[in-house]
Amino acid sequence: MSKAGLIAARLLQILPTFLLIGVVVFVLARLLPGDPVSAALGDRATDEAVNRLREQMGLDRSILEQFLLFLRSAVQGDFGQSIAFRTPVTTVIAERLPVTLALTGLATLIALALAVPLAFVAAVNANRWPDFLIRGVFQVGLSSPVFYVGLILLTVFAAWFRWFPVGGYGEGFADILWHLLLPSTTLALSFSAVIMRNLRAAILEVLNAEFVDFARAKGLSRRVVMIRHVLRNALISTVTLVGLHAGSLLGGAVITESVFAVPGVGRLMVDSIFARDYPMIQALTLILAVVVSLAFLITDLIQMALDPRVAR
Amino acid sequence: MMAAPSSALLDVRDLHVRFATARGEVRAVDGVNLSVAPGETLGLVGESGSGKSVTLRAILRLLRANAAITGEVRWQGENLLALPEKRLRDIRGKDIAVIFQEPMSALNPVISIGRQIDESLVAHTALDAAGRRRRAIELLDLVGIASPEQRLAGFPHEFSGGMRQRAMIAIALAAEPKLLLADEPTTALDVTIQDQILKLLLRLNRELGMGLILVTHDLGVVAETCDRVSVMYAGRVVESGPVDRVFTAPRHAYTDALLRSMPHGGAARAPLRPIPGQPPRLDRAIAGCPFAPRCALVEDRCTVEAPPFAVVAPDQRAACWASDRLAAREGVA
Amino acid sequence: MTALALTFRRAPASLIAGAAVLLVVLVCAVAPGLIAPYDPLAFDYGALLQPPSAAHPFGTDQFGRDILSRTIAAATIDLQIAIFATVGPLVIGTIIGLLVGYYGGIADAIFGRLVDLVVTFPFLVLVIAIVAVLGPGLSNMYIAIGVVGWVFYARLMRGEVQVLRGQDYVSAAKVLGYGEARILLRHILPNAARPILVYWMTDMALAILLGSSLGYLGLGAQPPAAEWGVLIADGKNFFSQAWWITVFPGFAIVFCGIGFSLFGDGLADLMDVRR
Numbered sequence: 001m002s003k004a005g006l007i008a009a010r011l012l013q014i015l016p017t018f019l020l021i022g023v024v025v026f027v028l029a030r031l032l033p034g035d036p037v038s039a040a041l042g043d044r045a046t047d048e049a050v051n052r053l054r055e056q057m058g059l060d061r062s063i064l065e066q067f068l069l070f071l072r073s074a075v076q077g078d079f080g081q082s083i084a085f086r087t088p089v090t091t092v093i094a095e096r097l098p099v100t101l102a103l104t105g106l107a108t109l110i111a112l113a114l115a116v117p118l119a120f121v122a123a124v125n126a127n128r129w130p131d132f133l134i135r136g137v138f139q140v141g142l143s144s145p146v147f148y149v150g151l152i153l154l155t156v157f158a159a160w161f162r163w164f165p166v167g168g169y170g171e172g173f174a175d176i177l178w179h180l181l182l183p184s185t186t187l188a189l190s191f192s193a194v195i196m197r198n199l200r201a202a203i204l205e206v207l208n209a210e211f212v213d214f215a216r217a218k219g220l221s222r223r224v225v226m227i228r229h230v231l232r233n234a235l236i237s238t239v240t241l242v243g244l245h246a247g248s249l250l251g252g253a254v255i256t257e258s259v260f261a262v263p264g265v266g267r268l269m270v271d272s273i274f275a276r277d278y279p280m281i282q283a284l285t286l287i288l289a290v291v292v293s294l295a296f297l298i299t300d301l302i303q304m305a306l307d308p309r310v311a312r
Numbered sequence: 313m314m315a316a317p318s319s320a321l322l323d324v325r326d327l328h329v330r331f332a333t334a335r336g337e338v339r340a341v342d343g344v345n346l347s348v349a350p351g352e353t354l355g356l357v358g359e360s361g362s363g364k365s366v367t368l369r370a371i372l373r374l375l376r377a378n379a380a381i382t383g384e385v386r387w388q389g390e391n392l393l394a395l396p397e398k399r400l401r402d403i404r405g406k407d408i409a410v411i412f413q414e415p416m417s418a419l420n421p422v423i424s425i426g427r428q429i430d431e432s433l434v435a436h437t438a439l440d441a442a443g444r445r446r447r448a449i450e451l452l453d454l455v456g457i458a459s460p461e462q463r464l465a466g467f468p469h470e471f472s473g474g475m476r477q478r479a480m481i482a483i484a485l486a487a488e489p490k491l492l493l494a495d496e497p498t499t500a501l502d503v504t505i506q507d508q509i510l511k512l513l514l515r516l517n518r519e520l521g522m523g524l525i526l527v528t529h530d531l532g533v534v535a536e537t538c539d540r541v542s543v544m545y546a547g548r549v550v551e552s553g554p555v556d557r558v559f560t561a562p563r564h565a566y567t568d569a570l571l572r573s574m575p576h577g578g579a580a581r582a583p584l585r586p587i588p589g590q591p592p593r594l595d596r597a598i599a600g601c602p603f604a605p606r607c608a609l610v611e612d613r614c615t616v617e618a619p620p621f622a623v624v625a626p627d628q629r630a631a632c633w634a635s636d637r638l639a640a641r642e643g644v645a
Numbered sequence: 646m647t648a649l650a651l652t653f654r655r656a657p658a659s660l661i662a663g664a665a666v667l668l669v670v671l672v673c674a675v676a677p678g679l680i681a682p683y684d685p686l687a688f689d690y691g692a693l694l695q696p697p698s699a700a701h702p703f704g705t706d707q708f709g710r711d712i713l714s715r716t717i718a719a720a721t722i723d724l725q726i727a728i729f730a731t732v733g734p735l736v737i738g739t740i741i742g743l744l745v746g747y748y749g750g751i752a753d754a755i756f757g758r759l760v761d762l763v764v765t766f767p768f769l770v771l772v773i774a775i776v777a778v779l780g781p782g783l784s785n786m787y788i789a790i791g792v793v794g795w796v797f798y799a800r801l802m803r804g805e806v807q808v809l810r811g812q813d814y815v816s817a818a819k820v821l822g823y824g825e826a827r828i829l830l831r832h833i834l835p836n837a838a839r840p841i842l843v844y845w846m847t848d849m850a851l852a853i854l855l856g857s858s859l860g861y862l863g864l865g866a867q868p869p870a871a872e873w874g875v876l877i878a879d880g881k882n883f884f885s886q887a888w889w890i891t892v893f894p895g896f897a898i899v900f901c902g903i904g905f906s907l908f909g910d911g912l913a914d915l916m917d918v919r920r
Contacts, residue, residue, distance in 0.1 A: 013761075016758060017758070017761045017762055017765055020758065020759075020762045021762060021765065021766070024762070024766075028774055028775070028778060031778045139903055139906060139907075140899055140903065142902070142906065143850065143854075143898070143899045143900075143901075143902025143903045143906060144895070144898070144899050144902070145854045145857050145858055145861075145874070145895070145898055146854075146858065147857075147858055147861045147862075147874070147877070148857075148877055148891075148895040148898065148899075151877065151881055151884060151891055151895075152891075152892070152895070155884045155885060155888065155891075159884070159885050160885070209417065210412055210414065210417040210418045211417060211418055211419055211420040211421070213369075213374050213412070213418070214410070214412060214418040214419070214420075214480075214483075215420065215431075216374055216404070217372060217374055217404055217405060217409070217410040218404065218405040218409075218431060218432045218435065218483065218484075218486075219401045219402065219403070219404035219405030219406055219432070219435050219436060219487075220401070220405075220431055220432075220435055221401065221435070222397075224431070224435075228423070228431075229420055229423075232422065232423075233420070233421070233422055236422070244764070247764060247765065247766060247767040247768060248767065248768060248769070250767040250770065251767040251768050251769025251770055252769070254767070254769055254770060254773065255769070255858055255861075255862070258862065266770075269770060269773070269774075270773065270862065273773060273774060273777035274777075281774065285766070285770065285771075285774065288766070288767055288770060289765045289766055292764075292765045292766070292767065293765055296765075306422065307421075307422050308421075308422055308424075308467040308469075309421060309422070309467070309469050
């Protein structure tokens, strides 16, 4: 199958998942306690105003109708007005989504930058002190809740040393990087522990493979053997792992953004839940699911590029 | 008479390999002596676990960290076991190349065949990219892979078993080695393909004047392809000499038993007889001859005193107290 | 009994270390009153925001409450979270995975879609959303985690069962005419259970992380109940002056998490489970 064909097949596979996500999101939002209309207008609104808004939001129709309306507008990219912001939901999300993508993207880079070299050192020194040290430190990282790590980094590096801002988001590449460095490091810590653990095991397995002996027998330098033959093969399974963790990374972003007051979609999600902003919650959940699916797709593509056995 | 050391291409003396394992030390190779002349084909035979593959890998120090290698491997006046890793890398692949049993696991699954040949050429030749490509095509052609230009971009899983083995041989030949170490190169292949690969190895040996050590458990393969043979048992070479001598007039009781256990074995008209018992465990010291517990010709001193690896006939050595009796029986028959 | 003794002798160091850590947590959880030097809820206006000292090894908070006692007392709720949030998914997921893996067919296809769905949702986002629907609190949090969490157990179980289904001894049991219930319960379940048990340990560590995160966000355990995440949230506004209010309960989470991980690793080694 050609690469384009494979991509098309994967996209088709995603569609029924999207539909199910739509159902779940819709049902969930209807189940939320409290009336969105009174939440939007406050307790003192006139009945007339309430009814007008109900009609506007389509809340006076049957559930099935509401669902179909929801689906139709979702496909058109129209998620309605935000109750809390009183602007189109998509406008708010379009503003916030890049922040979260930057945060999680940077976190992934930091996680890889930490995990890959250290997994390598740990595997090469398997069951000797560098291995135990690295695994021990990462075990602590893995067992530390994101909000706790965030609070500590925030207090130490932003409040005490004042090296970083205590929160928010910057303007321009350098400023954004400066603002996001602490939150993404926070997010990266437990993620890098997961990657390290997986990659270390993969490297150990590859080190035992006969093609590594053969590469050495060819007289290749240690560097070439380790990077081109060992690391490259071990990284294939790590790519899959990174992709599969896209969801938990976004979940972590919800907490990180809350701790560091980063104006991304994670924080928006929490705020919207407390504000009972139905349209916002629906749109966010759908979009986050789409983001995760796309991450899966990208993972598949990278894997195809790395492993010729997958594609052809 | 032994060949003068200076004429030997590779000379392995008193090689020992010990593995540190959880259950104690295993003496996988215990005092092995081998030598190969330029352009010569040496068969290294033995049952699985006899230490033949370990010996082969020890020559280029390809064993894992838990292996301790002692002894001497003389190559052009140098002891490979004492060389710094960096110097050894110049010899690996360039002077001495290796091919393994299972090409599917010995070839990197995610790198194209062309690239895997190219790696060796980069490491050992001064050719530019275009030159390396030409050479790679030439190599695939040499080992009998059709339309080599297209195959360069192929990956190991796209090749058939026999083609993979040919590709591995092409990689090994990249830098025109003077000696090829082949570890059971045909065991994983179909019988018809086996024959093709052996013929290929022999042709390369003749055409390129390349020495060959062929590790195998198949006496038939040795009889067909090798000039000389060394028989291994329990980590030691028990007998060595020219193939036609060793296979027709074995002077070690183990070689004798091995030949009798094979259909169409060397000793004509003798009944087919499997060797009873098991090889000894290598994690404990062995007193006397390691084959004694299974030997039909065992005598008292066999279990006490290890027989010396002595010259038993012109160019033939064996470590067996019964070698005289074997010779006498041969005279009668 | 001999099997148990044998198991103990072969036990990897990580299993023993993990068990020791968990034992400490368990004792704190079961009898906090016996160990804690103070009443975790008692105010002491004579000792506000005291740094760690001999009298208060972990210091005191803005009401003079002893942080050590509060951290010990919180073990009760956090261990409860570890167990309550995972037992439901464990049982339900195992049963569904067993059935789906064994019988396959349309149920399996539906299950496959469901797995796709669940992995596509950020887990935490979904749990937060469900808690928001049901209202903050521990029991609602258990329900929220359970609604999603069982899928992971079922997926693991399904994979195991599919492998085991083709094994000789299962076929032999079928040929012998054993009932399906017997094959499932006596032959497949015990063999497939090992990876599930190992995963359960990891999952309990995750549950504590998740439970404390929700506690921190105000969606899990509610103050004044002592829960590690809640304690950290309580202290965060005083972090600059009184770091100890936040830092020590966090240590407890890390300590407990490491305990579960070590125990899980040891269990995996012992039962030869590949992860």
